Amino acid sequence: MWVLSVAHQQKLLLVWTRRFQSPVSISRVGAQVSSYHVTPTVLSPEDSSKNPVTKRRRRVQHMPVESDGRQEQSKSWKKDIPLLHKQTQRRADDSRVSSELRKLCLEDFPAERDRTVRQKSTPDSKAENLEIVFGVAPCLLALTQGRRKACKLFVKDGEASHRASVIMVCEEAHRRGVQIHRVSKKDLDKMSSGGVHQGLCLQASRLSYLTENSDSAPKRKDNSVPLWLVLEGIQDPMNLGAILRSAYFLGVDRVASSLRHSCPLSPVVSKASSGIMEVFGVYGYENLEDMLRLKLAQGWQVVGTVGAEAGESQLPVTQCSDYRMTRPTLLLMGGEGDGLSQRLLALCHTLLTIPAGRKLFPGIESLNVSVATGILLHSLLLSRRATR
CATH class of the missing domain: 3.40.1280.10 (SPOUT methyltransferase, trefoil knot domain)
Incomplete structure (x- = not known):
């Protein structure tokens, strides 16, 4: 019959304990490795020799594996895209706005703009025998026929002023020395009393009915009856x-x-x-x-x-x-x-x-x-x- 000392009994107990605990610990660590990345540099050799099972658990770091890492990098890259897009868009907007600001110098100064409009871009309400002719054809013919005295031409500001018909009227007004002013649609609506102005209003003298002293029949060139x-x-x-x-x-x-x-x-x-x-x-x-x-x-x-x-x-x-x-x-x-x-x-x-x-x-x-x-x-x- 074997008689074991207390020291041998402790060693034997330690061996059997390791045999039963090692598979459990390894399987647990392996399961964790399948989902986490192991960083071996966390522990020193001295710590691993003292308690392998415990230290193996400490070696497990809660960091994604390579596949999950790619997903996280992709997510972080997507988060960065709007930032880069905003920066790029901001540069483009800055370049576009800067060119527009050159054309809208008075827009930043409402008081100055209103004063300019009141002084130059409104009909002369004090002038007698003047009225507002509106529409492309009436304005053009009023300028070319010479039966009226034209004073000011008001053109709707914006894309409407780029139409060929509007440009033709503006060119005719320029040739005749008529002042041209760009105004808003609201101003033109008010000038024409809500009429269809087509982006043009002309301040000119009034037309009245013609009179004559003689009512003789006119002579036609083709000799047909009048x-x-x-x-x-x-x-x-x-x-x-x-x-x-x-x-x-x-x-x-x-x-x-x-x-x-x-x-x-x-x-x-x-x-x-x-x-x-x-x-x-x-x-x-x-x-x-x-x-x-x-x-x-x-x-x-x-x-x-x-x-x-x-x-x-x-x-x-x-x-x-x-x-x-x-x-x-x-x-x-x-x-x-x-x-x-x-x-x-x-x-x-x-x-x-x-x-x-x-x-x-x-x-x-x-x-x-x-x-x-x-x-x-x-x-x-x-x-x-x-x-x-």
Whole structure:
């Protein structure tokens, strides 16, 4: 029977303890190595000889393995990208803004800018006999025809000033010594009273109806019979502008209008006529009846107009397509409400009407006066060419 000393018993216990604990410790360390990186320089050789199991645990550092390290580096790189992008974008913005600031020197000084605008970029409200013409065609024709005295041209600041049509108006104003000012859209809206200004407003003298001492018939180069358009009581400036545009396009020799109960030759009329009012003068008469009697004495024919559903009339009513113009003629058009007055109807030789293409509902038996005028003028001028 073996008798062991206390010292041998302790050694034997230590050996058996190591045998049972080592696999456990190794497996634990191996599992940790699969997820962590081991740094062997953490422990010294002396520490590892004293307690291998404990020191192996200390050698395990909570740092990612190589694959996880790449992920962390990728994440950190992605975090750095916005910073680099912001720096690059800041450099680009700085270069862009610096060029823009050269053009906007007054924007940094609102007080100075407002003072400059008040002094130079506003219409002269104290000037008499001046008004604001707006729109590309009215402004251009007002400058080129010379019937107005132009003072200032106001151009919308921004991309609108780069359009070819706007540049053409600005060049014309520059050639004629007219001051040009860049203003905001809000300023142009106010100048034009909300009209469609197309980025342009021109301050110029007013246009009025033409007058003359002699009403002799004009001589035409082609020896064809003349046609005058006589308007009584047209009050809507949009209608008057559209009528002037049609009359000029179709070849009317003169447009005459009553001065009483008629709208003035305003910038709205000029815009509605697409600038034709700047080219085609309109004659005004205090008494159309006297003018018509004078033309009757000279051998002119006076033709009135009625709606398609006109009542009984003492004068013959002819469809416009059946009428033939053989001598100098005055075509009379009445206002939007009541049409021709009885005083002018009494001077007419015949009445023209436009036939409807269907049965009409009550209340809409007539056309707009500007549309009806265009149809009647076209029909009369066609008949004049056919007769010639």
